[in-house]
Amino acid sequence: MAMTLTLSDSAAQGAQDAPHRRAVPVGAHVAIKGLSHAYRRHDGKVLDGIDFEIKAGEIVALLGRSGCGKSTLLHMLSGLTHPSEGEVVINGNRIHEPSPKWVMMFQAPSLFPWMTVAQNAALGLKFTRRNDQIAKRIPEILELVDLGAFADRNAQELSGGQQQRVALARSLAPKPEMLLLDEPFSALDAFTRRNLQRDVRQIARDLGLTLVLVTHDVGEAVRMADRVIVLKANPGRVFEDTVITLSEEERSGGSDEFQAEHSRLMNIYSQAADAPGEETETPNDFTQI
Amino acid sequence: MSDAVQLPSTILRIPRLGSARSLINALIGIAALMGVWWLGGFIVENDPDLYAFSDFAPAPTLERLWEMIVSGEVLTMSGPSLQRVGLGLLFAAAFGVPVGILIGRAPRIHEVTNVPFQFLRMISPLSWMPIAVMAFDTWDGAIVFLIAMAAVWPILFSTAAGVRRIDPAWLKVARNLGAGPLHLLGTVILPAIAVDVMQGIRLALGVAWVVLVPAEYLGVTSGLGFAINDARDTLDYSRLAATVVVIGVIGFALDAAIGQLVKKFNWVRAAAH
Numbered sequence: 001m002a003m004t005l006t007l008s009d010s011a012a013q014g015a016q017d018a019p020h021r022r023a024v025p026v027g028a029h030v031a032i033k034g035l036s037h038a039y040r041r042h043d044g045k046v047l048d049g050i051d052f053e054i055k056a057g058e059i060v061a062l063l064g065r066s067g068c069g070k071s072t073l074l075h076m077l078s079g080l081t082h083p084s085e086g087e088v089v090i091n092g093n094r095i096h097e098p099s100p101k102w103v104m105m106f107q108a109p110s111l112f113p114w115m116t117v118a119q120n121a122a123l124g125l126k127f128t129r130r131n132d133q134i135a136k137r138i139p140e141i142l143e144l145v146d147l148g149a150f151a152d153r154n155a156q157e158l159s160g161g162q163q164q165r166v167a168l169a170r171s172l173a174p175k176p177e178m179l180l181l182d183e184p185f186s187a188l189d190a191f192t193r194r195n196l197q198r199d200v201r202q203i204a205r206d207l208g209l210t211l212v213l214v215t216h217d218v219g220e221a222v223r224m225a226d227r228v229i230v231l232k233a234n235p236g237r238v239f240e241d242t243v244i245t246l247s248e249e250e251r252s253g254g255s256d257e258f259q260a261e262h263s264r265l266m267n268i269y270s271q272a273a274d275a276p277g278e279e280t281e282t283p284n285d286f287t288q289i
Numbered sequence: 290m291s292d293a294v295q296l297p298s299t300i301l302r303i304p305r306l307g308s309a310r311s312l313i314n315a316l317i318g319i320a321a322l323m324g325v326w327w328l329g330g331f332i333v334e335n336d337p338d339l340y341a342f343s344d345f346a347p348a349p350t351l352e353r354l355w356e357m358i359v360s361g362e363v364l365t366m367s368g369p370s371l372q373r374v375g376l377g378l379l380f381a382a383a384f385g386v387p388v389g390i391l392i393g394r395a396p397r398i399h400e401v402t403n404v405p406f407q408f409l410r411m412i413s414p415l416s417w418m419p420i421a422v423m424a425f426d427t428w429d430g431a432i433v434f435l436i437a438m439a440a441v442w443p444i445l446f447s448t449a450a451g452v453r454r455i456d457p458a459w460l461k462v463a464r465n466l467g468a469g470p471l472h473l474l475g476t477v478i479l480p481a482i483a484v485d486v487m488q489g490i491r492l493a494l495g496v497a498w499v500v501l502v503p504a505e506y507l508g509v510t511s512g513l514g515f516a517i518n519d520a521r522d523t524l525d526y527s528r529l530a531a532t533v534v535v536i537g538v539i540g541f542a543l544d545a546a547i548g549q550l551v552k553k554f555n556w557v558r559a560a561a562h
């Protein structure tokens with residue numbers, strides 16, 4: 001295992017150093033095989049028999065009500081949690097531990113309050129001993145998330161939306177192959193959230209990143225994802241796997257096409273939430289127009 | 290495009306409006322202390338039974354203090370004391386910070402060590418004096434040991450409390466970005482607890498400075514404690530009182546200096562959203 005990690009590390013390094021290739025990582029390919037999980041041996045399963053693949057560069061939403069195990073599943077994609085059964089294979093390698101190549105973003109930005117914006121954004125490069133890239137990479141990446149003027153400010157002086165943008169810059173700086181978003185916009189106001197949803201999708205597409213986001217917000221899934229995997233709870237299983245066919249313009253909302261996709265997905269979400277023997281929950285959908 | 294209006298950073302640096310008032314109040318406090326001292330001297334001077342102690346009054350004391358400052362005696366007597374306190378604090382921090390981090394990180398170690406450490410903490414450091422004298426070859430060694438025994442607990446417990454308050458999300462984020470154990474320590478844990486460690490050292494200094502004087506009654510022939518003892522034996526009361534003033538002033542200055550360091554290491558911004 002250590003061997004394969006070293007090899008893939010140096011391969012990625014080589015790709016970044018090659019002068020004529022585009023300096024962007026190609027998104028990760030993910031295969032989830034027979035994955036089941038229980039927190040304790042005798043507890044019920046949180047996840048049961050999950051099998052699906054995510055193509056390189058695909059933007060996938062895991063949608064479901066609370067308790068369907070979507071967040072647990074995302075932690076397993078990151079390598080921060082290990083499934084009790086089955087495996088997660090990324091680019092052909094079974095993953096055992098977290099890696100800066102697939103970075104998670106959480107609901108709280110969790111910036112280090114004793115650091116400036118630029119220092120926070122540079123953490124991934126520092127941890128992976130790429131200090132020599134910081135001077136060039138960090139201004140670029142802060143520009144990308146519209147925080148170019150904030151580099152030397154203390155992280156605590158920023159608004160919630162700006163802090164989440166720093167967290168995004170921090171995740172993107174080490175040039176990951178995949179971003180994993182665990183409801184990262186749910187604590188933000190509607191306007192800020194919309195901007196970030198649009199910008200994150202745009203950035204992921206531009207960089208060719210694989211993007212997996214967990215949400216219970218149907219509108220967010222329709223706005224951001226190419227494909228939505230709806231999960232049902234008790235135990236967490238894939239209820240439906242569906243493609244969102246909207247143009248970039250239609251995704252901004254308001255169009256009939258957007259409304260139609262939204263209604264269709266809301267319908268699936270409700271069916272999954274109403275699956276037998278379960279209490280229902282109203283989806284958190286205050287972004288609907 | 291950005292999500293909020295950019296505040297000019299000068300907003301964070303408005304001078305405190307109360308600073309003039311607090312200076313005046315501090316001066317009133319100092320004047321009151323001097324008043325009580327003068328009154329005590331006045332009573333002693335006019336009481337035939339106590340007349341021998343009249344050199345404790347402000348006038349002879351401050352006159353003597355000035356002589357001691359000019360002659361360099363103040364530096365000679367406080368140098369060795371500062372060295373002993375410094376060494377004692379250094380040993381206390383060298384043990385207290387790493388062990389505090391371990392205790393804060395591992396609940397198991399906390400549970401195992403809690404009773405022994407709380408037990409040892411409640412023993413007056415001066416009660417180790419006979420053991421220290423036997424265990425160390427030099428008086429200096431014994432004094433540094435006593436100071437370290439007094440100083441280690443505030444540093445250890447403050448460090449452990451700081452580690453327990455670390456946001457677990459910071460560690461998760463760092464691990465996710467590829468941080469190894471040394472990165473977690475150097476980039477997350479130590480900066481996060483720096484202010485707690487400094488607060489522990491500030492408390493420790495207070496205790497150490499208190500323990501220093503009685504500890505220097507032991508064998509040594511230098512330092513502030515020795516000077517007090519020596520002045521008492523030679524009935525040189527103005528020198529004794531002047532030494533007391535020196536002890537108070539140095540202790541106050543050291544505490545204020547560490548207070549500034551605590552502020553410097555405190556990463557919480559008052560104007561945070």
